[in-house]
Amino acid sequence: MSTMTERSVDVLLIGGGIAAATAARTLREEGFTGSVLLVGRELDPPYHRPPITKGHLQGTESKADMLIELPADVEVLTRSSVMALDPTAKTVTLSTKDTVTFEHALIATGAMVRRLPLDGADKDGIHYLRTPGNADALRKDAGGARRVVMVGGSYVGCETAASLTTLGNHCTILMQEEEPFDRHFGRTAATYLRSVLESHGVTVRGGVDVEAFTGEGDVVQGVRLAGDEIVPADVVVCGVGAIPDVLLARKSGLPIGDLGGVRCDARLRVEGFPGIYAAGDMCEYTSTVHGRELRVEHEEHAAAQGATVARVIMGSGDPHTEVPYFFSDLADWCSLEYVGPAADWADEVIDGSVEEGAFSVTYVDAQRRVLACLSVNGSGDLDAARERIASREPLG
Ligand SMILES: Cc1cc2nc3c(=O)[nH]c(=O)nc-3n(C[C@H](O)[C@H](O)[C@H](O)COP(=O)(O)OP(=O)(O)OC[C@H]3O[C@@H](n4cnc5c(N)ncnc54)[C@H](O)[C@@H]3O)c2cc1C
Structure with missing residues (x-):
């Protein structure tokens, strides 16, 4: 007691x-x-x-x-x-x-995790990821070359699709936006990231609305899109934000x-x-x-x-001045690092070679002040970008 x-x-x-x-x-x-x-x-x-x-x-x-x-x-x-x-x-x-x-x-x-309140949302085989236990359950459920459908084309959807593809699954990403990571990184990087996913066998479908989870009985067997098409699925992973x-x-x-x-x-x-x-x-x-x-x-x-x-x-009078940073990996296919953040921007400055997957995107406002920078496969100078974000000096 x-x-x-x-x-x-x-x-x-x-x-x-x-x-x-x-x-x-x-x-x-x-x-x-x-x-x-x-x-x-x-x-x-x-x-x-x-x-x-x-x-x-x-x-x-x-x-x-x-x-x-x-x-x-x-x-x-x-x-x-x-x-x-x-x-x-x-x-x-x-x-x-x-x-x-x-x-x-x-x-x-x-x-x-943000949950999707759709018809069929309580069926077995629908996963969300926040804890190691969630990942263990997904790996078990997806084991054996099954068809996995990701709802959401951002970090969780794309990273999970990459990881499960390396385990032998066939993965399909469904998303409202046209390209993966579109909302975060703009069209150039997003188009490149689609090509990376597709070249490894992931099916990427943008511009679709998921309406329901379907299947006989308690187990999910598909994802219904607006327009009534059903995308077959043995397992579904929802990555629609937090x-x-x-x-x-x-x-x-x-x-x-x-x-x-x-x-x-x-x-x-x-x-x-x-x-x-x-x-x-x-x-x-x-x-x-x-x-x-x-x-x-x-x-x-x-x-x-x-x-x-x-x-x-402990008595410091200093404000929090860290420029936010994050990284994301699509298996060992591609790594992303970003400092910012920028919700919108006037222009994108591309350095390096998009074709070779070695480039960075610098996001600037109308005065050409740096708002954010994405480095693909380690190609960008994020320290310089951090300094420019903090100094608000226009790009030369
Ligand atoms: C699947 C996944 C992958 C990610 N990958 C990346 C990545 O590649 N790169 C990156 O930069 N970021 C990534 N993130 C984001 C990153 O993990 C989060 O930004 C980070 O965990 C936030 O830390 P936190 O301490 O604020 O909150 P959390 O990690 O959410 O921790 C908060 C904790 O508080 C507990 N809690 C809540 N309420 C109470 C209460 N009343 N009493 C006691 N405990 C409570 C919660 O249960 C939780 O354990 C990822 C997140 C997820 C879910």
């Missing part, structure tokens, strides 16, 4: 992802000697998510390989949710019914911004609540580098924000 406890810590880290884990590491690296408690609701302690669609799905990276090392003197509670947060009294209640008071709290609850997990934040009265994240200032302090910070996928902050509000869903960005919060807790 468990008994309820009340305790207090100096720093409470809510959520067991990379943002919280990096905050814990940075606190210790920078010499913080107070007590640190990390509370996460997953089965596993903090781990890297990117291998879920890559090495872990392909079976080359185990769950143990994905774990993030934490200092021994950081207390970690897994399988425990923060159920209630009183940001003024500075106390939380856990799913164990224990209460914890704190001096500082980082809320880093990440994001949840939703910032602000359930706890909203319930606690923390401010939610227009981009769907918890509203923070340039130092990632939650507006109106001293001692409360946010980082990662659900943090919406004022970027002094970009001169606007940002919310970014990428691993290194989440880590960098966790580190910023640790420093701010």
Whole structure:
């Protein structure tokens, strides 16, 4: 029989992802000697998510390989949710019914997969990817050269199609946009990425609307498109985006911004609540580098924000000035790196050779100021791009 406890810590880290884990590491690296408690609701302690669609799905990276090392003197509670947060009294209640008071709290609850509320959505064989367990279930289900249909032509859809193709599956990507990654990278890069996927046997179909999942009984057998065509499928993977997990934040009265994240200032302090910070996928902050509000869903960005919060807790007055970066791999066919982000742009400057798959795309505004840069197969100078994004100097 468990008994309820009340305790207090100096720093409470809510959520067991990379943002919280990096905050814990940075606190210790920078010499913080107070007590640190990390509370996460997953089965596993903090781990890297990117291998879920890559090495872990392909079976080359185990769950143990994905774990993030934490200092021994950081207390970690897994399988425990923060159920209630009183940001003024500075106390939380856990799913164990224990209460914890704190001096500082980082809320880093990440994001949840966006689900497609279509007819047939509850059939067996339809997968979403957020955890290593999701990837294990998909690999098992897709085993044996089966037909896998991806709904969504962005990172999850394209990376998963590449990984499952290397395992012998036949993969089809269905997406509303005309080309994969179109919305992120523009037409030149998107057309190139389609050619990479197709040259390895992936079927890519743009400009289609998925209306329902079909099949006799409980098991999915196809995906119905607008116009009634049915694309046969033994397995379906939906990669249609993530939703910032602000359930706890909203319930606690923390401010939610227009981009769907918890509203923070340039130092990632939650507006109106001293001692409360946010980082990662659900943090919406004022970027002094970009001169606007940002919310970014990428691993290194989440880590960098966790580190910023640790420093701010230790008294730093510096804003978060990291230019967001991410990478994506389509099996070993192609690697992408990007700094930015740019939601729209006036022009694309291409350097290198698109035909040879060794090029970069620099996205500029009407004044030719650099907004973002995509490097394909390591061809771009991302450090130079970072500097230009931060300086806002027009390209020469
Ligand atoms: C399949 C996949 C592949 C990806 N690949 C890439 C990639 O190649 N490159 C890249 O840059 N990014 C990639 N990303 C994105 C990257 O993983 C995320 O941006 C990053 O994980 C965000 O970290 P976070 O700490 O903000 O949140 P999360 O990793 O979501 O962690 C938040 C944690 O908090 C927990 N939690 C939520 N509420 C509570 C609560 N009330 N109490 C306790 N715990 C709670 C959640 O269960 C979760 O474990 C990928 C993401 C996915 C899903």
